[in-house]
Amino acid sequence: MQVRLAEYPQLRLLAWNRRDDDAIGEDEALALYERNWCHVDRERLTET
Numbered sequence: 001m002q003v004r005l006a007e008y009p010q011l012r013l014l015a016w017n018r019r020d021d022d023a024i025g026e027d028e029a030l031a032l033y034e035r036n037w038c039h040v041d042r043e044r045l046t047e048t
Contacts, residue, residue, distance in 0.1 A: 003029040010040050 002023035005012045012020065014032045024032075033040065 001026050008046075010045055014039065 003011070003026060004021075004023045005015050005018060006020050008029075011029055011032060014036045015022070015024065018024075
């Protein structure tokens with residue numbers, strides 16, 4: 001499954017070096033969150 005960065009604002013911020021309309025794999029998305037969790041604004045996370 002592919003994760004569209006535009007649908008996840010906090011992930012989009014972590015993937016700042018990619019285009020807004022890019023999609024990444026689930027494993028890559030999880031790895032980005034895990035490596036950069038200290039930069040995530042947890043109050044702005046949304047459930048989907």
